Amino acid sequence: MYLHTMTDESLHTIPLEHNIDYHIMSLFERLEAMRKDSHGNAINNRLSSTLQPKRNMQGEIRTLEFWRSIISECLASFFYVFIVCGAAAGAGVGASVSSVLLATALASGLAMTALTQCFIHISGAHINPAVTLAACIIRTVSPIRAAMYITAQCGGGIAGAALLYG
Missing domain, CATH: 1.20.1080.10 (Glycerol uptake facilitator protein.)
Incomplete structure (x- = not known):
């Protein structure tokens, strides 16, 4: 499947995996992976910060x-x-x-x-x-x-x- 775009010079054919939707989805996947804690569980509570670990x-x-x-x-x-x-x-x-x-x-x-x-x-x-x-x-x-x-x-x-x- 291909995405067709028009530029000043000519008509270019770009593979679908290189369009903006692909990049947005890969960005969301990376962000979701960053939100995972060390055990693989998603952090649901926005108040619990991973930037400041719990201290005694x-x-x-x-x-x-x-x-x-x-x-x-x-x-x-x-x-x-x-x-x-x-x-x-x-x-x-x-x-x-x-x-x-x-x-x-x-x-x-x-x-x-x-x-x-x-x-x-x-x-x-x-x-x-x-x-x-x-x-x-x-x-x-x-x-x-x-x-x-x-x-x-x-x-x-x-x-x-x-x-x-x-």
Whole structure:
């Protein structure tokens, strides 16, 4: 079976196994083979990453990536609390309730968007202990990482409020 294509010079006959469908199918077959784990089973859960193997607690604590993500969670919580509380405090002493609510809501949404963009590639940008606890329950983060994230988030939030209200 042949595929006929028209070019400027002449009519070329290309065997069917060299057309675009063949290349797409071979690409999908290669991708499927790459998705297989070492036992030959397909990885069905997108949350279980083959890039980061499971480590024990001591091995995880000793990595630079672990401490970098803890510090990023602390900084993200610090900035979030500082920005949102600062927006509420900066609305003015005699400001109406609606203007304080609007300023706080806008600051909260924009701060969360910006902080997520800044920290998602480092730690996942949980920023909230409830999100971290949920991630621990569904096992996307280890219990030691969740405990350290929650500690860092609380510490960052306290530091952000302390810097603002002093």
